[in-house]
Amino acid sequence: MAFAPRCILCHVPATLELDLCTECRAELPRQTRACRYCALTLSAGSDTDCCPSCLRGPPFDVAHAAFMYDMPIDWLITRLKFQDRLSHARILGTLLAAHLASEACRPPDCIVPVPLHKKRYRQRGFNQAALLAQVVGRLLDRPVEPGLAQRVRATEPQMALPAAARARNVRRAFTASRRCAGRDIAIVDDVVTTGHTTRALADALRRQGARTIQLWCAARA
DSSP states (O other): OOOOOBOTTTOSBOOTTTSOOHHHHHTSOBOOSBOTTTOOBOOTTOOSSSOHHHHTOOSSSEEEEEEESOTTHHHHHHHHHHHOOTHHHHHHHHHHHHHHHHTTOOOOSEEEEOOOOHHHHHHHSSOHHHHHHHHHHHHHTOOBOGGGEEEOSOOOOGGGSOHHHHHHHHTTOEEEOGGGTTOEEEEEEEEESSSHHHHHHHHHHHHTTOSEEEEEEEEEO
């Protein structure tokens, strides 16, 4: 006997596609007003689509965040990363793909998930950004190419560091393949906080000739 799917948040009947009911999906903390270049949430009274930091030099050609890092999105992400709830990657990836489709974002040549260092990968057993990227790539019909970038330094966890130290922590932490040259690339991550990690990855891709770089993330803190 088949069991009907239940909403992962409130446990009422849900769809097979998403494991969320209509009501819970509607109440998710959507990112409605954000900087077009880094996806940072802008104040309601802002009369520009660019944050002060990006006015001095945008890190990406365009950035898309589906949600703000708030309940229950933060719960879905932390359970995925630290409690091996791999099914959450399908939910978050599906939601991110739906957001990107609604924004009519420019299709990249390929998707590159933020890589983990091999030491961290052995500890965790999976890369949550890569799991999201696989879902997004399948739904948007874009190739996922994790081999285009590598994390070559085992950095300290960013969440354990003050903001000023995060940029130093990930400086030159990534290398990229020459196959980036002339290509439009979308970086995928689960959550972006200060943005230093994804900026460092973008820098590595640009050093190898990437033409444009988008940022796609499930949530922006």
